[in-house]
Amino acid sequence: MRIVLILVLSLLGCSGSIDEPVSYFNVETPRPFGYVIGDEIPQRIVIETRSGISLQPGSLPAKGQINRWLNLNQVTVKQSGRRYQIDLRYQVFYAPLAVKSLTLPGFTVQFSQGEKSIGQSVPAWTFTLSPLRELVARQTEQGEYMRPDSPPSLLANTQTLYGLAASLSVAALIAAYLSYLYGCFPDRLRRTLFKQALRKLAGLSKSDMEQALTLVHRVLNSLNGQPLFHNRLSQFYRRNPQYLQVSSRLDWFFNYSNRYFFSDGMIVVTQDLQQLKDLCEQCRKIERGSQ
Amino acid sequence: MNTDTQLTDWRELALQFERQINQTVIGLQPAVRNIILAVFARGHVLLEGNVGVGKTTLLRAVAQGLGGDYQRIEGTIDLMPADLIYYTYLNDQGRPCVDPGPLLKHGNTLATFFFNEINRARPQVHALLLRAMAERSINAFNRDYHFPHIQVFADRNRVEKEETFELPAAAKDRFMMEINIDMPSADTVLDELMFNPRFHDTDQLIAGVTNSGIYYRLNELAQTLQQRIQTSPKLHAYALSLWKATHQPQQYGVQLTDVEMPQLLMAGASPRGMSYLIRAAKTRAWLERRDHVLPEDLQAIFPVCMTHRLFLNPMVAYRKEQLLPELIKGILNQVAAP
Numbered sequence: 336m337r338i339v340l341i342l343v344l345s346l347l348g349c350s351g352s353i354d355e356p357v358s359y360f361n362v363e364t365p366r367p368f369g370y371v372i373g374d375e376i377p378q379r380i381v382i383e384t385r386s387g388i389s390l391q392p393g394s395l396p397a398k399g400q401i402n403r404w405l406n407l408n409q410v411t412v413k414q415s416g417r418r419y420q421i422d423l424r425y426q427v428f429y430a431p432l433a434v435k436s437l438t439l440p441g442f443t444v445q446f447s448q449g450e451k452s453i454g455q456s457v458p459a460w461t462f463t464l465s466p467l468r469e470l471v472a473r474q475t476e477q478g479e480y481m482r483p484d485s486p487p488s489l490l491a492n493t494q495t496l497y498g499l500a501a502s503l504s505v506a507a508l509i510a511a512y513l514s515y516l517y518g519c520f521p522d523r524l525r526r527t528l529f530k531q532a533l534r535k536l537a538g539l540s541k542s543d544m545e546q547a548l549t550l551v552h553r554v555l556n557s558l559n560g561q562p563l564f565h566n567r568l569s570q571f572y573r574r575n576p577q578y579l580q581v582s583s584r585l586d587w588f589f590n591y592s593n594r595y596f597f598s599d600g601m602i603v604v605t606q607d608l609q610q611l612k613d614l615c616e617q618c619r620k621i622e623r624g625s626q
Numbered sequence: 627m628n629t630d631t632q633l634t635d636w637r638e639l640a641l642q643f644e645r646q647i648n649q650t651v652i653g654l655q656p657a658v659r660n661i662i663l664a665v666f667a668r669g670h671v672l673l674e675g676n677v678g679v680g681k682t683t684l685l686r687a688v689a690q691g692l693g694g695d696y697q698r699i700e701g702t703i704d705l706m707p708a709d710l711i712y713y714t715y716l717n718d719q720g721r722p723c724v725d726p727g728p729l730l731k732h733g734n735t736l737a738t739f740f741f742n743e744i745n746r747a748r749p750q751v752h753a754l755l756l757r758a759m760a761e762r763s764i765n766a767f768n769r770d771y772h773f774p775h776i777q778v779f780a781d782r783n784r785v786e787k788e789e790t791f792e793l794p795a796a797a798k799d800r801f802m803m804e805i806n807i808d809m810p811s812a813d814t815v816l817d818e819l820m821f822n823p824r825f826h827d828t829d830q831l832i833a834g835v836t837n838s839g840i841y842y843r844l845n846e847l848a849q850t851l852q853q854r855i856q857t858s859p860k861l862h863a864y865a866l867s868l869w870k871a872t873h874q875p876q877q878y879g880v881q882l883t884d885v886e887m888p889q890l891l892m893a894g895a896s897p898r899g900m901s902y903l904i905r906a907a908k909t910r911a912w913l914e915r916r917d918h919v920l921p922e923d924l925q926a927i928f929p930v931c932m933t934h935r936l937f938l939n940p941m942v943a944y945r946k947e948q949l950l951p952e953l954i955k956g957i958l959n960q961v962a963a964p
Contacts, residue, residue, distance in 0.1 A: 548964070549964055552962070552964060556962055561959045561960065562959065562960070562961065562962035562963070564921060564922055564925070564963070565920075565922065566922045566925070592964070593920050596858060596860040596861075596963075596964045597857075597858045597860060597861050597918050597919065597920050597921075598856065598858065598916075598917065598918035599856060599858070599918070
């Protein structure tokens with residue numbers, strides 16, 4: 336009989352702890368002093384429950400304004416098994432005149448077990464808030480008392496700027512070279528062909544006719560992109576129709592050059608060189624786009 | 627009569643001859659012009675083209691118009707050199723006889739020798755032709771026979787490759803020109819060829835060509851012509867550049883797609899090929915009423931005189947049909963004169 340009594344009593348001793356719905360409850364708060372207006376105060380609540388019990392998120396305080404001077408900025412709930420970690424982040428907007436004691440309001444966390452509801456209260460937490468400055472703002476010799484922080488000094492970036500400039504110029508050079516390779520500038524180069532030819536022709540006389548004719552041939556070849564012959568003039572005009580207006584002069588040039596280079600007994604007169612220069616003048620006008 | 631007048635008279639004859647051929651075989655003006663050039667430059671001609679485009683008709687018309695003794699032989703796989711030189715038969719009395727074959731039949735007056743389907747003949751026949759074409763002589767019956775006037779016209783069709791023998795490089799080089807005959811493209815010409823009964827009977831068509839009887843004087847004329855038409859140092863330089871470009875086109879900036887240029891060619895133009903080119907160029911200058919050769923003369927005949935003389939590396943030879951015309955065009959487009 337005595338043994339039965341001991342057994343019943345020891346079982347009764349165990350029953351209490353088994354029935355507790357919340358096996359662990361702790362509120363972790365930071366220091367309760369030294370806060371000023373605008374500070375954020377984190378609060379962490381750690382709860383471990385028995386199995387089969389789940390947290391009702393609706394029972395947690397809602398994000399937003401709690402009262403006149405307190406805001407709840409963030410509510411995070413992390414669950415790992417039966418353990419809940421609730422992180423709350425408050426922000427105070429109270430402007431005290433002297434050090435003042437304030438209280439974060441308590442609330443009750445609700446759990447549900449089947450249809451049953453169990454509450455665990457989180458106690459209110461008291462802390463002190465200090466003013467930012469003395470009650471009367473004073474003037475000092477150093478200027479305004481209420482002033483922003485001195486701006487931070489800038490980091491030295493001269494090296495980086497030089498580096499950027501150097502890499503940009505290298506990139507520009509490469510781009511220019513690439514576009515030259517892809518043939519983006521032929522027009523620019525071809526626009527001065529006859530200008531250069533005229534400059535060279537100016538120094539030549541009647542006796543240098545061979546040189547003069549070769550020069551004009553070279554210019555026409557470069558303009559055409561490949562050697563230009565009399566019988567290919569029509570293709571040349573198709574590509575460069577603006578030169579059609581000097582077709583008669585070009586015909587004269589090719590006939591003259593053929594006679595000069597490929598047949599005997601050609602007598603050169605001064606007018607021929609002049610005519611050659613006239614041809615180049617006309618072509619120069621065309622390449623400048625003024626005709 | 628001085629030489630210049632003589633050349634002028636001959637030119638009129640040549641142009642008239644060309645007009646007549648163009649009326650007989652229509653739509654092939656460029657080919658006719660090239661054949662006229664070859665005839666007056668005394669060079670042999672190889673025609674290549676599809677079946678039934680008028681190769682044989684063209685050559686028969688030219689042979690008929692030129693006059694002179696004409697012989698023709700068909701290339702077959704069993705044709706042997708001896709068949710060209712003699713043939714044996716039993717005569718009326720039943721005695722075996724040996725008579726001269728097509729090459730020897732006319733002796734030294736043999737003028738036009740027309741070899742039809744030359745690529746069907748065996749290499750032995752090609753070898754006999756080599757000498758006949760280059761030296762205008764052959765050896766038979768223990769003596770040499772000379773043919774001072776022989777002009778070989780050969781044709782081959784490019785459709786079939788079975789039972790044919792590719793002409794050896796040496797034989798090809800002896801032809802002055804290889805002329806491609808393509809089907810006329812103009813609708814009017816095609817319509818005419820289809821519906822005009824004049825073109826239905828080839829024999830009658832050929833018979834309509836007047837025999838000008840100029841043939842046996844051609845050698846003399848060609849000689850005079852080659853001496854009279856001038857070439858200037860600048861033209862020599864241009865021809866030399868063209869020649870070098872056929873050996874190393876990459877040095878003249880010729881670039882073909884998907885080809886390693888230094889490995890493109892196995893052989894460029896031969897000295898004989900270049901001398902043929904100049905002969906034909908002089909003849910063209912003469913037909914164009916000039917007494918001097920211009921670069922455009924060389925350019926006009928460069929493709930027909932050179933294409934069959936360039937031999938591609940076996941690695942790219944299968945693209946011959948595409949690469950050779952591109953190469954020739956590239957050379958003409960890159961070499962400048964003066």
